[in-house]
Amino acid sequence: MAGWIDYWPQVGRPLSERARTAAGSGGGHFYGPEDSRPGAWMCEAIAVEASADRPLRVRAQTSASPFDGEPTIGVLEVDLGLPWTGRDDGEPLRLGDLPVDRCGMVLGDARALDRFTGLDGESTNGLADVTYWGKYEDTVHAQFGGDRIPQHHSGHGPRGWLDLPLAEAEAVAERLRTWTREGPGNGLIVAVDAHTDLHRFRRASWSHPLLAGVVDLGGCPVLGLDWDPGDHSMRHHGERAYGQVYPATLEARVGEAVLRWTIPPYDPELDGRT
Structure with missing residues (x-):
């Protein structure tokens, strides 16, 4: 769960150490403090060799x-490049379940993910992106400029500036906020996104139809998976707190091990919130 990676050091051993323990026992699900049960709004992961x-x-x-x-x-399937050593009948091994994190999911080497910078992290390259949208977007664009920044393959997105030095980005954002306060008042949203690893993968996913993007962490590629906010709200909102969790299994495919995460199609009759 991408949004919680920064919290692993606060709840116990580093992510990579917890992953090594889980993977070494044939694969498993781990979460929060080691003496706890899976809980709402807490870090979780699945690890396999x-x-x-x-x-x-x-x-x-x-x-x-x-x-x-x-x-x-x-359905997400990951070929692990190892021979199947599970049950002789080839039946899947249930590892646990995961919710869809509103901030996205990441898949990669656990040692690389130890250095992943999430929501509260610092810019990895000293740069940031500034975006704005809302009621006065057109007026602000006429006065201050800013390119349209498509954040989905449909081409929709806010206006703004990419790859500004962090101090310049903060200054640009403050000019827009000052204009709003001293002018029309509420009606414009301004965001400054430092180039954390979380933002870098979400930005890399903008042009992908499934919002998937790859970033490099110390020479190791890490896959990030984002979710459209509307889709997340209807299918996954509430996450573990509302029982919105999905099974992860270890399975055999042509004699090799495959990690599989299955999200059933949406069924409004099974959604207790509708």
């Missing part, structure tokens, strides 16, 4: 979003 001499091959099957009908991830 994988080949160290090749990139992981990742596939996705899709289902239609109840929000806009666009394809969303229904």
Whole structure:
């Protein structure tokens, strides 16, 4: 869960150490303090062993979003590059379950993820992006400029500036906020996104139909998976607190081990919030 990676050091051993323990016992689900149960709004992860001499091959099957009908991830499969050593009958091994983090999910080597900078992290390169949107967007654009920044393959997105030095980005944002306070008042939202690893993968996903993007962490590629806010609100909102969790299994495919995460198609009759 991408939004909680910064919290692993606060709840116990580092992510990589917890992952090594879980993977060494055949794979498993770990979370929060080690003497706890999975809880709402807490860090969680699934860990398994994988080949160290090749990139992981990742596939996705899709289902239609109840929000806009666009394809969303229904099944995620990861070829682990190792022979199947599970049950002789080939039946899947249940590892646990995970919610869909509103901030996205990440898949990669746990040692690399120890250095992943999340929501509260600092810019990895001293740069930041500034975006703005809202009621007075057109007026602000006429006075201050700013390019349209598509944040989805549909081409929609706010206006703003990419790749500004952090201090300059803060100054630009403050000019827009000052204009709003001294002028029309509420009606413009301004955001400054430092180039954390979380923001870098979300930005890399903007042009992908499934909002998937890869970033480099110390020479190790890490895959990030984002979710459209509308789709998340209808299918995954409330996450573990509302029982919105999905099974992760270790399975055999042509004699090799595959990690599989399955998100069933949306069924409004099973959604207790509708």
